[in-house]
Amino acid sequence: MSEADYTDWGVVSSGEGGGRIASTFLSREESPGIGERVTLLNTNRSDMVNLMEDADILEEYGEHITIFGPRRGVGNDFAKGERMAEEHFEEIYNAVTERMVGADALLHVTTLGGGTGNGSIPYLIEQLSTGSNVEGTRPEWVESAVNMAFAAWPYEHEPSQQQFNAVMGLSRLLMRRDVTQNADAVLLASNTHIENEDLSTDQYDAVNERIVTAIDLLIGAGRNAERIIDAEDYIAQPSNIGVYHFTPGVATDLHYDMLDYEIMFDRAAEQSFVPMDASTSRAAFAVVRAPAHLVESGEVTKSGVENAFGRWKRDKGISSAKGLSTVTLKPGRGNNVDVLLLLGGFDLNPLLDQSWPEYEETKRQFEQARKLQNDSETAISMNEIEQLEENLTRYLEVNGSGR
Ligand SMILES: Nc1nc2c(ncn2[C@@H]2O[C@H](COP(=O)(O)OP(=O)(O)OP(=O)(O)O)[C@@H](O)[C@H]2O)c(=O)[nH]1
Ligand SMILES: [Mg+2]
The missing domain is CATH 3.40.50.1440 (Tubulin/FtsZ, GTPase domain)
Incomplete structure (x- = not known):
């Protein structure tokens, strides 16, 4: 191409x-x-x-x-x-x-x-x-x-x-x-979940670097890939089953010689960008980014990755998850590969649990404030808050993670 x-x-x-x-x-x-x-x-x-x-x-x-x-x-x-x-x-x-x-x-x-x-x-x-x-x-x-x-x-x-x-x-x-x-798709990253424990680096820099790496892998799957995964592909199949929230899981610099793909997928899933249980996913994409020489020599192949991804999904109990897998090229030599999993339709409660009590608390405060003063025309109304909550709840119900 x-x-x-x-x-x-x-x-x-x-x-x-x-x-x-x-x-x-x-x-x-x-x-x-x-x-x-x-x-x-x-x-x-x-x-x-x-x-x-x-x-x-x-x-x-x-x-x-x-x-x-x-x-x-x-x-x-x-x-x-x-x-x-x-x-x-x-x-x-x-x-x-x-x-x-x-x-x-x-x-x-x-x-x-x-x-x-x-x-x-x-x-x-x-x-x-x-x-x-x-x-x-x-x-x-x-x-x-x-x-x-x-x-x-x-x-x-x-x-x-x-x-x-x-x-x-x-x-x-x-x-x-x-x-x-x-x-069409909402990708989520929790700052707390992906922050670096090493406090010597700027926190935003460390978090943003991971986000940018995930975006690079996501876009890279549509270029120089054994089988292109395009923007449209991330969306089409999952949206058929009402799934369009995702989170990346990224593991980089994995020693190809020493690790099975399934272990690499586990590593990536363990490093998902929000707290979640991969076995609740209803969509899953895998991108393996490997140095050109490993691909040219036939060591890293699309079918090898695909088979391993199938086994990994079966092992997680998510064989029917919608999605694709591919191999893309990374510049340079070396034997290290990077793996992106894009997991979708998973239970969002572990993420929402962080914020829900504070959300409720803030809502209560708004309600109290409304009782004391005339509704200012600029502030958000209680009705509107309730409506947005209801919309989110409805999405969560369809996605099997109702609150
Ligand atoms: N991952 C990440 N989070 C950030 C960064 N900068 C701020 N945040 C988070 O973003 C939230 C604050 O949002 P901002 O992006 O500063 O807000 P804004 O969109 O400019 O909106 P206002 O300043 O409120 O008008 C907080 O939760 C911060 O922790 C960043 O560089 N990376
Ligand atoms: Mg601002």
Whole structure:
């Protein structure tokens, strides 16, 4: 296949954390499959300027930043972030569609603990896929593009407002207000679950590095692969059974000579990005990234990986999980391989357990506050909170992990 046949990805971020992750694709030498299709949205200019200055890419890539709304952030209020995105949607839509023109798949990166990214990304995804508030008709590529979200769950130790935001954000990524599916796929990573115990490194850097590695493997499976797994493939089969939440599990630098594939898959599953039990998965994809010489010599083969993945799934009791497996190439020599599992449809309760009590607590506080003061027209209403909770609950029921 030639370069032109591969999926063209675009990365859109909103908010500070999302921006820190997405700007990595600009700051490093090469981002195969993405190139310079990166749009960094925020309500706060100085956050973006600072993080791009830190990465020393402000001069070269500053124009990838698009600021909408109040220019001072939205103070952790996702409802405000959403409203700003709605009011300033034209700027956002123009920036995204101009910079991403022709993309086959969009990866929307956000954190879920804050207000800007959490508020705007679910809204943007809805608008790109339905066009309900877009003036005129959307370009054909926008209509057909896959909209995948990558969302970072707040740390366990963060305050209850962040946990509340996360529950509300997950609901909106999964479900529109009219209770139809929103994003085509929602990939989740829990900051606490993937943080580095080594406190000498910057925590965000360590977490973001893992997220970027997972995204590279995910995109790489659609390029230089024995059997291409494309954006569309991650979505088509699982969505037939109502599954579209996923988490990556990544194990890198595994000694090919010393480990069976099944052990490698176990390692990857043990390093899933959210707390979960792999045996509850209803979708599972496997990508083995190996140095070219191991593939050329026939040591690492698609069928070898496929058979082992089949055995692994059987062993986990998830033989019928939807998905594919493939082998892709990694540059360089050596005998080390990297493995990505993309697990979907698993029981989300181990993740939600972290935030649910704080979510309930914040909801109670809102309710109390409502009794004391006149409803301010700007704040989120109780009805709205209940509706979003109900939407999430409905998705969880379909996914066999009802709360
Ligand atoms: N993984 C990851 N999480 C981050 C990063 N930066 C912030 N967070 C988390 O994101 C949440 C805060 O969200 P931000 O991205 O700062 O918020 P925002 O989208 O800019 O929204 P507001 O500032 O509230 O308007 C917290 O839960 C942080 O722990 C990052 O670089 N990586
Ligand atoms: Mg911010």
